[in-house]
Amino acid sequence: MPKTAxxxxxxxxPTKAATNGNNKPAxxxxxxxxxxxxxxxxxxEAQAEFNKRRKSQIASIKKLDKEFLGEMLYxxxxxxxxxxxxxxxxxxxxxxxxxxxxxxxxxIAVGSMMALKEGDYAITSxxxxxxxxxxxxxxxxxxxxxxxxxxxxxxxxGGSMHMFSKxxxxxGGHGIVGGQIGVGTGMAYAQKYKGTDNxxxxxxxxxxxxxxxxxxxxxxAQLWKLPCIYICENNQYGMGxxxxxxxxxxxxxKKAEGYAMAGEFVDGMDVMAVREATLRAIERAxxxxxxxxxxxxxxxxxxxxxxxxxxxxxxxxxKKYQERDPxxxxxxxxxxxxxxxxxxxEDFVAKATEQVDAAVxxxxxxxxxxxxxxxTDVFA
Amino acid sequence: MxxxxxxxxLNQALREELLRDENVFIMGExxxxxxxxxxxxxxxxxxxxxxxxxxxxxxELGFAAVGVGAAMAGLRxxxxxxxxxxxxxxxxxxxxxxxxxxxxxxxxxxxPIVFRGPNGSAYQVSSQHSQAFEAFYANFxxxxxxxxxxxxxxxxxxxSAIRDNNPVMFxxxxxxxxxxxxxxxxxxxxxxxxxxxxxxEGTDCTIVARSFTVPQALKxxxxxxxxxxxxxxxxxxxxxxxxxxxxxxASVKKTNRLVIAEESHAFASVGAEISHQVMENAFDYLDAPxxxxxTVEAPMPYARNLEVAALPSVEKIVxxxxxxxxL
Numbered sequence: 067m068p069k070t071a072x073x074x075x076x077x078x079x080p081t082k083a084a085t086n087g088n089n090k091p092a093x094x095x096x097x098x099x100x101x102x103x104x105x106x107x108x109x110x111e112a113q114a115e116f117n118k119r120r121k122s123q124i125a126s127i128k129k130l131d132k133e134f135l136g137e138m139l140y141x142x143x144x145x146x147x148x149x150x151x152x153x154x155x156x157x158x159x160x161x162x163x164x165x166x167x168x169x170x171x172x173x174i175a176v177g178s179m180m181a182l183k184e185g186d187y188a189i190t191s192x193x194x195x196x197x198x199x200x201x202x203x204x205x206x207x208x209x210x211x212x213x214x215x216x217x218x219x220x221x222x223x224g225g226s227m228h229m230f231s232k233x234x235x236x237x238g239g240h241g242i243v244g245g246q247i248g249v250g251t252g253m254a255y256a257q258k259y260k261g262t263d264n265x266x267x268x269x270x271x272x273x274x275x276x277x278x279x280x281x282x283x284x285x286x287a288q289l290w291k292l293p294c295i296y297i298c299e300n301n302q303y304g305m306g307x308x309x310x311x312x313x314x315x316x317x318x319x320k321k322a323e324g325y326a327m328a329g330e331f332v333d334g335m336d337v338m339a340v341r342e343a344t345l346r347a348i349e350r351a352x353x354x355x356x357x358x359x360x361x362x363x364x365x366x367x368x369x370x371x372x373x374x375x376x377x378x379x380x381x382x383x384x385k386k387y388q389e390r391d392p393x394x395x396x397x398x399x400x401x402x403x404x405x406x407x408x409x410x411x412e413d414f415v416a417k418a419t420e421q422v423d424a425a426v427x428x429x430x431x432x433x434x435x436x437x438x439x440x441x442t443d444v445f446a
Numbered sequence: 447m448x449x450x451x452x453x454x455x456l457n458q459a460l461r462e463e464l465l466r467d468e469n470v471f472i473m474g475e476x477x478x479x480x481x482x483x484x485x486x487x488x489x490x491x492x493x494x495x496x497x498x499x500x501x502x503x504x505x506e507l508g509f510a511a512v513g514v515g516a517a518m519a520g521l522r523x524x525x526x527x528x529x530x531x532x533x534x535x536x537x538x539x540x541x542x543x544x545x546x547x548x549x550x551x552x553x554x555x556x557x558p559i560v561f562r563g564p565n566g567s568a569y570q571v572s573s574q575h576s577q578a579f580e581a582f583y584a585n586f587x588x589x590x591x592x593x594x595x596x597x598x599x600x601x602x603x604x605x606s607a608i609r610d611n612n613p614v615m616f617x618x619x620x621x622x623x624x625x626x627x628x629x630x631x632x633x634x635x636x637x638x639x640x641x642x643x644x645x646x647e648g649t650d651c652t653i654v655a656r657s658f659t660v661p662q663a664l665k666x667x668x669x670x671x672x673x674x675x676x677x678x679x680x681x682x683x684x685x686x687x688x689x690x691x692x693x694x695x696a697s698v699k700k701t702n703r704l705v706i707a708e709e710s711h712a713f714a715s716v717g718a719e720i721s722h723q724v725m726e727n728a729f730d731y732l733d734a735p736x737x738x739x740x741t742v743e744a745p746m747p748y749a750r751n752l753e754v755a756a757l758p759s760v761e762k763i764v765x766x767x768x769x770x771x772x773l
Contacts, residue, residue, distance in 0.1 A: 187519070220552030230551035237518055238551060242542045248508055249543060252515020259471070259497065259521060279538075282508025289503070443549045444587050446556030446611035 107302065107363045109386050112333055116395070120402075123338050127403040135405055136414070138180055138337060142172040142393050144418040145196035148205055149368075151422045152195065152212060156372045160429075161212045164241075165226045166193040170367035173392035174299050175200050177340025178267055178360075181348060185262060187235045189250040190269035192227035193299075194239025197269065201236035203229055205425040215432035222435040223443065243304075244270060244277030247296065251283040254294035258355050265293040265351040267344070272361075273304025275318055284359065288325040293351035295344065296359045299334065301366035306378040319361035327359055334364030335392045338399065364392075448631050453623040455597035456486045456562075459604035460524065462633050464494050467522060470608060473500040473509055474526030474563075483528045484564060484623055510536030510561070514543050517559040517613075524608060527563035530579045530617060536561075544613040545588030560607045562616035565593070566658050566709040567746060569621065570753060576746035578710035580656075583615045584687045584719075590614040590639055591686040595660035597627035599684055602637030610639060619657045619709075642690035644697065648679035651703040651767050654694055654720055656683055659707035659739070659758050666763040676771055686716050694720060695727045702733040703770040707763050712740035734770040739763050 127135065149167040156165050168175070171193075179188055179200045190197045195208050203219050211218030212226050219229045230238040237253055240246040250268030257264040274280055275298060287294050298318050302309050309316065322329025328350060332343040340362055347358035365387035369376045400406045450458070463470050476483045478491035478501040491499040502509040506527065513523040527533045533540065540561060548556045567576040584591045590612055594600040600618070607614040629635075645660060646667050655663035660682050667678035681697050683690055698704050704724055706717035717738045724736060739758045747753055 248511020249515035252512035256519030443553035
């Protein structure tokens with residue numbers, strides 16, 4: 067299959083026109099000015115761009131089913147409250163090991179994963195709780211896994227970083243930075259091999275872009291036309307190292323050009339923008355397998371993991387980004403589009419709170435795995 | 447039965463499995479149009495085409511990862527490393543991903559993949575192209591490790607490896623590709639993984655040898671019989687993991703003496719593991735300390751005389767057998 071693909075004329079080119087008006091235009095990559103480069107994400111400019119496309123966004127919202135919009139918002143709220151609860155119970159010592167929270171990035175997982183259809187796949191990094199729940203793994207199973215309980219999503223074998231659901235096409239949370247980029251490429255390879263029109267969403271952080279596997283994967287994906295949508299969740303920090311201190315250019319989407327692949331910047335605080343960019347990428351992928359690199363710019367509110375004191379950035383910086391909170395922005399749009407009211411939002415929060423509390427109760431009351439489980443699932 | 451080389455036996459196994467299961471495909475560097483760097487995949491691209499036999503860029507980590515992802519999604523990739531030395535570039539995918547996936551997904555995602563290629567020394571290819579990796583990969587739960595030494599074993603074990611639902615490291619030996627042997631012609635001929643083979647029966651001393659050292663051990667056994675009237679049994683585990691320790695222990699209980707011959711370096715080697723397991727299971731049966739012949743504790747040199755001196759040899763194995771027999 068791949069050889070045939072390489073013989074086809076490559077028609078893909080980076081789609082500047084398809085940027086959805088998001089963010090500022092790509093800053094010029096001038097190595098001599100590297101240290102003077104602006105932040106990868108300017109809050110004011112991003113908001114100005116958001117305001118510019120507000121009208122068309124409200125129109126897009128109105129085209130969607132109310133129930134679906136409610137589900138999108140609910141998943142964002144649930145993700146937020148679930149992760150807050152994780153932080154709380156982690157501090158109580160109920161969760162061991164690493165625990166990487168998704169707070170601030172909810173629009174990315176919801177906007178992209180809720181654009182998938184039956185048979186599509188998703189794979190992500192260790193920051194995987196919210197993706198897992200959107201895929202359909204219950205909050206109970208995710209939290210019980212965090213507690214290391216037998217009723218956990220993978221029976222207490224994986225913990226925070228390793229949620230999986232074969233049934234739901236969720237190929238896991240993975241703990242090695244960038245490792246899942248190659249695996250996701252292989253999942254897309256299988257989808258093409260089997261002759262389906264399905265696609266794979268492959269999530270990773272911006273720090274993973276510096277790993278060799280990112281480049282090896284994108285090269286093969288474009289060479290062989292694999293229907294993989296690479297979603298770089300640019301939360302601006304690889305653990306405690308800002309992107310500025312780790313990457314020679316600030317524009318990750320631009321790296322797609324190096325592989326003649328379609329690439330796009332997306333405002334990661336705008337769930338509708340994420341959804342629409344993903345849908346464009348999905349359309350390309352379903353058509354002829356063309357992959358896409360999406361750089362979705364967001365901000366990680368919490369530390370890299372629960373053990374991160376966050377001394378590398380200021381409270382002011384965090385507050386600045388929180389002004390564009392993805393849930394608030396989406397709620398404002400939904401209100402403006404007259405889809406939901408403040409009362410509806412309160413109901414969503416109440417329902418999600420209830421669901422999270424039920425998950426805590428379930429995890430608390432579940433048994434630890436039997437010691438005999440130590441040796442199960444080593445070999446198939 | 448048909449006589450053929452190990453290379454052709456491997457080729458036949460691949461061909462039969464490609465015919466048997468459409469989810470099986472081969473990928474690697476030069477496996478298709480070039481017919482394989484060592485010609486193991488000769489003719490397969492011509493017969494099966496681009497979909498089933500896939501040339502990759504030189505991107506070991508990348509194509510190993512594609513294999514792992516494709517296997518998780520239901521395909522059965524056979525990934526060739528031009529040599530196992532290059533597998534180190536892909537070690538993250540093999541060790542952190544393939545080996546762990548079934549376990550850390552709570553038994554949901556198995557990874558039915560074969561990584562194969564030549565392992566160990568060739569002729570004067572120096573330090574970076576002469577390493578034996580069986581101990582390295584055997585150290586990680588979740589991986590199976592296979593090392594054939596004959597044409598029949600090569601075919602039967604490779605077919606089993608491809609049909610296995612787990613990641614299998616299939617380690618061949620470049621200098622042995624041309625060795626000929628009788629191979630059953632039945633398309634359903636397989637050899638189960640985890641089953642040792644007594645390559646020569648004997649009563650006075652056991653040599654456990656694998657891959658490169660099996661022909662050497664058989665030659666050493668002939669010499670010991672002819673010159674010293676010592677009857678040597680040669681046991682080839684064939685699969686390093688899972689290891690058929692029972693067959694090895696049974697042999698030691700019979701001969702009371704053990705020499706282990708291996709192409710890898712000695713430190714923390716498979717030979718060290720076998721030695722330990724024999725100590726645990728047959729300590730009272732040993733009449734002499736176990737001796738090991740391994741590649742010397744230095745990177746592989748280029749000069750032919752130094753290379754020969756570094757590797758195991760018939761002479762070294764004979765000397766070790768004499769030592770455990772107090773001759």
